[in-house]
Amino acid sequence: MRVLLSTYGTRGDVEPLVALAVRLRARGVEVRMCAPPDEEFAGRLAGIGVRLVPVGPPVREMMRGSALPSAAELSRYRAEMLETQFDVFPAALDGCDALVAAGLAQVAARSAAEAAGVRYVYVSYAAVHLPSPHHAPPPRPGWPEPEVDDHAARWELDARNVNAQFAEALNGHRAAIGLPPVDNVRDHVLTDRPWLAADPVLGGWRETPGLDVVQTGAWSLPDERPLPADLVAFLDAGTPPVYVGFGSMRPAQDIGRMTVEAIRAQGHRVLVSRGWADLDLTDDRDDCFAVGEANHQRLFGELAAVVHHGGAGTTSTAARAGTPQLVIPLQLSDNPYWAGRVADLGIGAALDGPPPTADSLDIALKTALAPGTRARARALGSRVRTDGAEVAAGLLAGALG
Structure with a gap:
């Protein structure tokens, strides 16, 4: 059994998948990971015996200034990332049984999984990233904040912004590999049964029509390193x-x-x-x-x-x-x-x-x-759980048989 994990972001985006990778490997599952090519991520994955498939530019270089890149630069980065993912994912998925993708930046992931005929799971690390009438969408850098207070209206505008950035390019790639177009890119990426890797006490999910969220608890590993x-x-x-x-x-x-x-x-x-x-x-x-x-x-x-x-x-x-x-x-x-x-x-x-x-x-x-x-x-x-990665590994291994 082989699983591809994929994310793009800072250490906070990578470490939860590291925890899942360790728990999967303990169950005999082979794991590889698509992640930024930063040296610290490469070293971290090598240390747990997971092959890194580098995707995109090093994140640390993008975070050098005290301000984020401009809106135009972010739009370009996002467009380039979509192209890179369609280039990288097919080979990375070779021989895999599932793809677990973390973060909305993984726009090509579900399409690549569909084309390869493998199971696709989307995971969020915070409930706020999943559409719900109980909260507004989070700030997305480079896109204007909606000037409305209604949560439903803000989520609708959020979906339009995602479509404006990605729909044409995504559907062009999908057509090229024989897949039908999607009309809501964000919800296509999220699926109607996303996983939520967050603690239920600290950041619980409130039931929302149309989403069957699987909350596993946060994904982390025990750290036994001594302090300096x-x-x-x-x-x-x-x-x-x-x-x-x-x-x-x-x-x-x-x-x-x-x-x-x-x-x-x-x-x-x-x-x-x-x-x-x-x-x-x-x-x-x-x-x-x-x-x-x-x-x-x-x-x-x-x-x-x-x-x-x-x-x-x-x-x-x-x-x-x-x-x-x-x-x-x-x-x-x-x-x-x-x-x-x-x-x-x-x-x-x-x-x-x-x-x-x-x-x-x-x-x-x-x-x-x-x-x-x-x-x-x-x-x-005393109520915060520590078994989230193990729960997720069990769910994935069980689903793959």
Whole structure:
């Protein structure tokens, strides 16, 4: 049995499929993965014995600036990605029994699976990416935000935007390989039975007509790596610090500095995660420490709070650790959704709106660091599941027989 996994994006897009790959391989399934050609992804996949099929340009190069590429550049990237996928997928699918695709960028995936006669599964890492009257669609970079408040109308406009970008090219390729046209590209990619790799407590799905969503729980692996010795020494040298990190995202230049100052003003030590933004210390005071790659599963339980951008993986890891969160979301993808979930559940605070100020950061930090917030975070943490990847692997292996 052989399965092709496919995604395109940052580490938060790749790691859940890594977890699924490990669980599938434990069941004797051969796995290969289409992913960006960044060195860190190639090394990660080699380490678990999964063949990388590189697709598209390196993601890290695209994320170098503090701003996203322009709308015209994003449109070009999307069009080129569609062409690349139709070039790459047929050979990558050779001998495969199924294709699991994560993210709307996988526009060609279902067509390639149909042409190869293999099972196709679409997976989302957050409920907000799936059409529902219970929430609006997430911000899609490079496309204008609809000027309407009704959720159904916003989802309809979202579908039109996706069609405007992809329908002509997708249907041209489908005709060339003997497949009928599709009239709604987004829903074609999602299918009417998508999988949702998110924790039911943290980001549950509300029943929606027309979608039979299979919620497995978030896909992750236990991480047993020790923390670096110098980080352990910093943790041991005082009270639990507040973590500040934005993962693969690059926030506005002043956000990191302002956050560090706000944390210090409340008498807390600070742990800065460099990430792709290469955040660093603002001075040489001993109440602040900068760290590179580290085991978040082991680290987050040692902290007073986690300040981050609202990525699905970071939100889930902090929630599972029972550590309060302050989410400063970029207006991108599912970041605002996870900010809202953290605030609604009372396990932290969110600054989802105007750019943060010293006053708004001060208020949000006080909320995140309040005893009641910590108590709620700890209570929820004990309910967060860790078996999502195993559940998904079992479902897929069972379906393939």
